[in-house]
Every structure is written in structure tokens, then in C-alpha cells.
Amino acid sequence: MLRDNLRLLQKGSSTVADFGRKFKAICDQLAAIGHPVAETDKCHWFLCGLGPSYEHFSTTYRALGTASFRELLAKTENQEIFMLSLHGTQQLSVAFTAQSHRSGNQSRSNPNSSYSNRGHGRGRSAGRGHGRRPPHCQLCRTVGHYANLCPNLASFAKQDAPIDANLA
Template sequence: MANTYPFPDNVHVTSSVTLKLNDTNYLLWKTQFESLLSSQKLIGFVNGAVNAPAQARLVVNGEVSNEVPNLQYESWFCTDQLVQSWLFGTLSEEVLGHVHNLQTSREIWLSLAENFNKSSVAREFSLRCSLQLLLKKDKSLSTYYREFKNICDSLSSIGKPVDESMKIFGFLNGLGREYDPIATVIQSSLTKLPTPTFNDVVNEVQSFDCKLQSYEDATAVTPHLAFNTEKTNPSDPQFASRGRGRGSGQNRGRGGYSTRGRGFTQHQSSSPSSGQRPVCQICGRTGHTALKCYNRFDNNYQAEAVQAFSSLRVSDGNEWHPDSGATAHVTPSTDNLHSATTYEGNDTVMVGDGNFGGLT
């Protein structure tokens, strides 16, 4: 009797099934192996479509009946052994140890499905949890993308590929707040046709990340930094040791910011805390105030050059004295003044006999 079962002898299994079955790639291995068997018309040996014939058949010769070997079984057995050899050749050593004692290719196939389908469900759950919890945080964008893609590839290998829209959502969700501008733009584009693919989204985020890196490398000038001044005593040695451009009112030089550009309001201050040197109201020199001037008790001292902004008669005589620029003046009589306002402060004045008197 002719052989009724196919028996291909020129098939290179490793060129069709490129994976060794292990705990993580069962569904992908199964897909490849089923394609091989279908191409050789042998898929029935593992899915139950082809059953094993009887090993012997009864032959009746007159009144005598004898059992003889069934040639169909021998043909089936040879083909089934061929499928078994293909299976064994694509299993890892650990997996082979669990099925090497089984008798038929179908028994091997069912045992593998029973064991690995259970592990595939558990692995799918683990991978999807990892994908949901994956965050960029302090990683580089390339590292985050590589980890994200590895998890998606692992899900595909067990026959549970991630939908394209879920890939985009998960990838954007794992980015930090600094990526919110580009994430908002991408989310708005998802409602338009054609919708962007996952690779399109990755390219957009990578371009945005390059912009962020360039901003971090350069010194960013903001209005908050430009006008954030530190109140420091100019006489403090630490103030002088901060370097050129730091701590000064002009904020020039390295480490400081200038507010002399467009879009910034120009602020000027003559207070000592702004870093400008005070001008003495007595001698007109810079670097000290009238309170510390050694000429303030010298009645014969005259300033070398005092710019007079206006003049003020301060006695009953006819002489005039230049305005010192002070905010308040003392005079025994207001008769010669065009206008006068009573002093509201708490300061006192020391008179010639050494006594102190309040101002009125």
C-alpha cells in the first residue's frame, strides 16, 4: 500500500522556526511552528484532525483470520516521528526536559499549550503593569523610549500586542510635566485625519527634547531672575568677595542679569542696599553719608564744589546759602521762607550748648 501521509525530507526547520521555545516566547514560537506545519500539510498531526490508525488489521482467509501490521499506521507513525523531531529541535533544554517522554506529536503539543498558556497570562499581566507604571523621571528620553519599546515588544511576542493609540497614550503619560506642551499638541492632533502613528509621536517628542536640552545648556533669563536682588550690606566682606557683577546694583558681568533690554522695566534706586555709593550732603564726596563725615562739626568748613539746585535763606540776615539737598532744614524763623511744613518725625537736634531739643 502506498504511503498516504506526507513525509517531506528536504525541510530546514531552523529557517522557518527561528526561535527556541522558552518561558517568554511561546505564542510567537507557536505561530511560526503552525505556519511550518500548514505549509507541509501536517497541521492535522498536532490539532487532532489526523488520528492515528490501528496498528494492525485483520486478514480473513477462508475460515482463518490473522492480524497483520497495518501499513497505514506505519506511514502515520513515520510522519508523526518527523513532526516530533521538528518539535524537539525547536525547544530549549529546560522545556525539552518536560516533554521528552511523551509518545506522539499531539501529546507534546497539548502539554506545551497547557503549561505555557498559563504562564503567558501571568506574563501578560506583569508586562501590562510594568507598561502602566513606567515613568521617565530622571532617565534620558532615549532610555525611557527603549524601556517602553522593550515592554511592547515582549507583549507582542506572547500574542498580546499593544494597540497603537494605547502606545501613544502610555508613552505620553510616562513623560514629566516639562513635556506637557508637546503632549497637548499631540493629543489635539489625534482627532484629525490621518492620525499620527506611534513613531510620529516619538519623533515629535524627540525634537521637543532637543529644545529642552538646549535651554538647559544656555543661561535662561527671566523677569523673575532679572529683578531678584539680594539685600546685602556693602560693607560686609562677603559682599565684596562675590565676584564682579554679583551683588551690585547694575548686575553686570558674569553671574548677573541686566534689565536694560526690551520688555523689562528700568528700575533705579539710590538706596545703599541697591549697591550705589552714597553721596555726603556736607562735603559732596561719595562713599559716606553726612552722619559719618568728619567735617560736620567744623563750622569753618566749606565744600569745594557743591552743586546748588536752589537757594534758601536760613537766618534773619541777607545772606543766602546753597541748598544741601536735605529733606528737612532747621531755621529759627519761617518769616523768610516761601513755604514751610512742620516736621513730623521723631528726630532731635543738638544745639550749641550740647542739649537736645525736639523739632516742631
């Protein structure tokens, strides 16, 4: 019955983080009773539960091969933030702040905090937002913000996709 619940679980209107917690809780219950779920099954059922709004993401992820469920969950949360940035900036700031708070990394919600004295060492703390250099936008190529917070993000998102022949 738990395995059926896992297969039938749907994200619906909940966030990816909430859906992931419910999904993982059922997986943990199955493991606790001696019926652990294989990583490939976790990834497959999780992708199925995301629903049609994640169809392209799910197809791409499956084509690239599955890694761990933990990695899939992190990538899906990032995709949710990206999709929110394309379709609504007010929702983006709420989701981005919630993810930053949950991960314990307050500087990710405020790109200007990269100037702080925290995290100058190597390892996990040396990631984005903790270096000595200010953030650099990959879209407009200016210093001071990341692409997800670019004031020109909407105009870049509306541009036509490049023709495959010109990608090389």
C-alpha cells in the same frame, strides 16, 4: 503584569531615547506573547510616562491627533533637544551629538558638514544637512547655522509671544 509595567513606566531622569527603548521593549514583549498593544494605547501611555515637564507637548500632541508610536518618539526626542537648547546649551550639545550618533547621521551634529559630497541624491539622504546649500537660520536669518545652534537663541526665547490678533 507586563501591561501594568507599561502603564506605570516613567521617564524620570533618563533621556527620551532611553525611556523610549524601555517602553518599546515592553511593547515588543507583549507582542511576542500574543498581546500586542494598540498604537493609540502606546502613544497615550508613553505621553503619560513623560511626566509633567512634557505636559504642554503631550497636550498639543493629543490635540493634533496621534499617529504612530515611532513618529511620536521621534518628535519627543526633538522636543527634548529643543527644551535643552532653551535651558542649557552644554546639555544640548551632548544630547544632539548622541542623537546624531545614534541615527548614524554625523553631519547633523556639525552643520558645516553640509558642504560634503555625501547625500546629493533624492530620498532619505537628501534631508537637512545633506544639500548643496549651506544652513540658514530661521531666527536671525543668516547663513551658516540652523536655528537650534543660533548664537542669539536665548534672546529669541526670552521675547514675548506674539499677540494672537497679529498672527494673521
